[in-house]
Amino acid sequence: MEKVFDNLGIYLDEHAERPVEQDLIYFERVDNGESIVLRNDLSCQPSGIKSYSAHIGICKEGSADFTLIVLDKPGLGKAVYTRSLSCSDAVRFDRENTRVGNIQSLCVISKNANVFTPSAKQDILHIAQQVETVTGVPITQQLISCTGVIGVPLPMDKVVSGIQSASGNLEYGQLEASANAIMTTDKQAKMVSVEFDGIRIAGFCKGAGMIEPNMATMLAYYFTNAVIPAQRLEAILKRAADLTFNAVSVDTDTSTSDTVAILSTAEREMSEKDIENFERALTAMFFKSSRDILGQAEGANSVIEAQVSLSTSFEDARAYAKKIINSPLIKTAVHGSDPNWGRVVMAIGKPMERNSLAEINPEQLRISIMDEVVFNYGAPLPLQLDILSNRMRAARTVRIKVEIGAPVYTAKAWGCDLSEEYIRINADYTT
Amino acid sequence: MEKVFDNLGIYLDEHAERPVEQDLIYFERVDNGESIVLRNDLSCQPSGIKSYSAHIGICKEGSADFTLIVLDKPGLGKAVYTRSLSCSDAVRFDRENTRVGNIQSLCVISKNANVFTPSAKQDILHIAQQVETVTGVPITQQLISCTGVIGVPLPMDKVVSGIQSASGNLEYGQLEASANAIMTTDKQAKMVSVEFDGIRIAGFCKGAGMIEPNMATMLAYYFTNAVIPAQRLEAILKRAADLTFNAVSVDTDTSTSDTVAILSTAEREMSEKDIENFERALTAMFFKSSRDILGQAEGANSVIEAQVSLSTSFEDARAYAKKIINSPLIKTAVHGSDPNWGRVVMAIGKPMERNSLAEINPEQLRISIMDEVVFNYGAPLPLQLDILSNRMRAARTVRIKVEIGAPVYTAKAWGCDLSEEYIRINADYTT
Missing domain, CATH: 3.10.20.340 (ArgJ beta chain, C-terminal domain)
Structure with missing residues (x-):
């Protein structure tokens, strides 16, 4: 059992015989030292989250390439983004929205990054308008991500049909389908969740290791029921991402779309101790997600x-x-x-x-x-x-x-x- | 025919069918525009340079792993070096000598970098003392380079025997043997020379592309008969290396021993126009040498x-x-x-x-x-x-x-x- 970070009670129990995603990661509660083990699935997802996933035809094969996730009500949403100088218009759109206020929906299109195409910016706005029409979530409370090949125009007719199909098809408890829908060349979905004292956090990510735009970029989304002040959440997110996602590299190549976001359904009030435990939990989960990306990196064995x-x-x-x-x-x-x-x-x-x-x-x-x-x-x-x-x-x-x-x-x-x-x-x- | 640099009349005539080392590189004289073609060999080496090369047993195979080069009299010597924070003691030794004054000898040991071994620094001093004993060149007028595996102590008895064997065996016109002796995993020696108006420059380099310490590092040495003020030579060397060697990368890994040095036999006075032509010639030669390194990079095809x-x-x-x-x-x-x-x-x-x-x-x-x-x-x-x-x-x-x-x-x-x-x-x- 390895202690992962010196000052945080986070442990890794790894075995070369099992897949990297099945390794066990624990964190110790700051209040009573109890070990909480992360689930390698989404069994602890917060309630109040509907989603819809589908194959809308961005890629030729039949795998899902679209997902729309909608929270019952807007809650705090924060994110960290790629520092690429060629970042996508979706990242610019999201950056503006998470800077300002609450977030209620997330739309992810995979297999196409919508980067450096003639109408990239207009396409994002068009997607946001369609999502607003179908879900009622205002444009300023949405997140949109695109991931995949660069420089190929988005087939907007297919995207619009996809969003319209979501109408009436959004269902609770279906985040696992979303975790699958955001993949590009990932071997399998990368999921994690945890519950303690009624606090729930669940997340999933994509990234086939090659942090690069032609076949894969790193996207990660976490959902929690915890109520937490915006500045606290922002600081925790930054610290946790800095120790984990920002400490990971596959090939030094930087994607134009990297995003790590957390959305809250704002159901569970937290004490000061709860917030400390929350930071440990989130850091442990980010560690797991970033490690799953490395473990599945194309061509990598260790x-x-x-x-x-x-x-x-x-x-x-x-x-x-x-x-x-x-x-x-x-x-x-x-x-x-x-x-x-x-x-x-x-x-x-x-x-x-x-x-x-x-x-x-x-x-x-x-x-x-x-x-x-x-x-x-x-x-x-x-x-x-x-x-x-x-x-x-x-x-x-x-x-x-x-x-x-x-x-x-x-x-x-x-x-x-x-x-x-x-x-x-x-x-x-x-x- | 490609123009290599916008502001310098340097041209490359390349053909995918012939080996990269056989491509033709020209420069245009600043005074009359005449095209001077670089020789892909050492046929224009300056006179007054003796050398000795041998297999002294650093590597098991019989290829030469030692060379000692001695100028008839000390002349100006300048160099640029690796910026590695773990640089070799040979680089530290050379840096001190080229900072101060004239240089008369160069000793290169290949297949062992003499880096991060317990007695690395003492070994360099010992080599310098032996070279002084055999050649009479004072320690402060020597250059020493070592290239090869890191962390393995130099077999000093073999090195000392090698230096002693040089006594009585130094011969004129043998720089091609030196070009071969400094190789590690290079496919072949990389040489270049030129003559115009009685100005001669000849040089050779090693580097199998992998600018790395375990099997190869980049070393390059040039010899000229030109008389040139120290500060002018230093500035020309820096500008030429910056446009060429410092603009080349194989795998981003930086060696602990990289050295580009130029030594002068100080036979030929130069006018202002000569110096301008000299800078073009040296830049073209550095371009050729750095390109030969890339062309022979392990595993590289283009x-x-x-x-x-x-x-x-x-x-x-x-x-x-x-x-x-x-x-x-x-x-x-x-x-x-x-x-x-x-x-x-x-x-x-x-x-x-x-x-x-x-x-x-x-x-x-x-x-x-x-x-x-x-x-x-x-x-x-x-x-x-x-x-x-x-x-x-x-x-x-x-x-x-x-x-x-x-x-x-x-x-x-x-x-x-x-x-x-x-x-x-x-x-x-x-x-």
Whole structure:
């Protein structure tokens, strides 16, 4: 059992034999230390949420490519978005709405990102008008996401028919169908939910690992019955996403549509302790969702966890951790189960634009792989390479730990290995 | 015939049928416009340079892994180095010497980077002392480079024997053997030389593309007979390296040993016009060397050239160009000959730490692939995908051109495709 974050009681119980989505994740309640286990499904979804999912013909195959979710009444909605400079008009639309007020509906179109097409902006407005007509939810209380191929105009006639079909077909308790409808090349739906003391949170996400626009982007939606002040929710969402979704990378490529949103049905009032437990629960759920994305990353066989401790700042620690998980040569070494710590030395040495990091003194550096120290303050340690290699091969998560100087701040980041299959999926693609 | 840089008369004549090293590169003299073609060998090396190369047993196979080069007399030596925070002690040693004064010798050990080993620093000093003993060149007028695996102590007894064997065996006109001795996993030696008006420049480099420490790093050395003031040479070297070596990337991984050095035998005085021609010649040679590295990159089949024009600054233009060549999804698309311009939209949108680049307005964006406009100020253009794909497949260099707003500044960057072979070479590596 691994403790995931130093200051939050969140634990991971993983087994290489079962699918990554079936691993168990717990959090400890701040008030009484009780362990709450996350459900790997949507069995704890809040009530008062109707949805409709369908194949409306965006993609040729028969899988669902459209979902519309409507809350019985508007509640607080907040989100974090891609920082892409080429972000989609759906993201711009959502950003405006979550900045201002309450949210009551969410419409997701998959297999087409509606990005950099001639009428992208007008199409989003048209979708919003149609959703308002069918559901009565005003345009300013809606979220819209599109995910898939870039630069191909949305078949608006199909989208409009899809929205109109939702009329009379919205049903309670059908979020699992929505979780399936938002997928692109994902192997399966990625779901999580939890209940404690009547507080419910349920969420699902998509992302085949390739955080990229042509076949997959990362979208994640969470629903709760909790009543929480807007600024508190915003701060919790930001902290939780920062520790999890923002610490994950598959291939350094950034999507134009990434969105992590949370909507509230506003049924359950919360005490201060409840809010603290809520933050732990949400962080644990975000950790699970982002890890499910990595676990299903196209071509990936294992998760890479980099943990870096140093003396200057948390941001520096995370910058180093990200250098490790983003290095193609570390990703290929992990793919080959090669405990090649020289590549870690290389990766942490990579110059960065932002951080004016100091040169690394070997005397102040310790590197561990799978908790085995391989470089200890100036001296490489003798290794039984085949044993360590076998441990890497058998593990779900390959752990690389770096300490530089006196460790005060610690950060983690997660990535995945880079395999021939990644190349095949992304290169041998019919034009 | 492609013009390589807008403001310098440098041209590339490439043919997909011949090896990349055999492509022809010209520069135009600033005084009379005459075209000078670079030689793809070391036939124009300056006189007064002795060298010795040998297999001293750093690697098991019989290929040369050691070279010592000594100039008849000390001359100006300047270099640019890796910006790695984990840089080698050889780089620290060289940095000090090229900062201060003249250089008379260069010793390169390949197959071992001598980085992050317990006695790395002492070993460099020991090598310098031995070179001084054998050649009489003082420690402060030497350069030393090591390249290869990280973290493995140098077999100093073999290195010392190697240096001693050089005594009495240094010979004139043997730089080609040195070009071979510095290789690690390079397919073949990469050489270039030129002569005009009695000015000679000759150089060679190594780098199997993977700018990484375990199997290859980028080292490049140039020798000239030209007399040139130190500050002028430093400025020319910096400008030339910035346009070429610093605009090239294979896998974003940065070596601990990268060095580009130029040494002068100080035989030929230069006029102001000579110096201008010298800068063109050196830039063209650096372009050839960096391109040879890309052309031989492990697993790579084609060069990617990204050219970005925009209104704000050259640095911004280059930041965008580098985002394009470093995107794994563009590298895999090029590998699959897929003219997937959606990935270019994604890549230029990737957020950066340093540059506060503005959001990209589709109306202000034009993208071309192989000189065919695929996205024109807000509108994707209809494409004959198979024809464009075939042109990409047949080309040595796949050219991607991006214009954002009113183009004032233009920058280029070069990369290569990402293939299954890259994964195999870097993953299936016996531990």
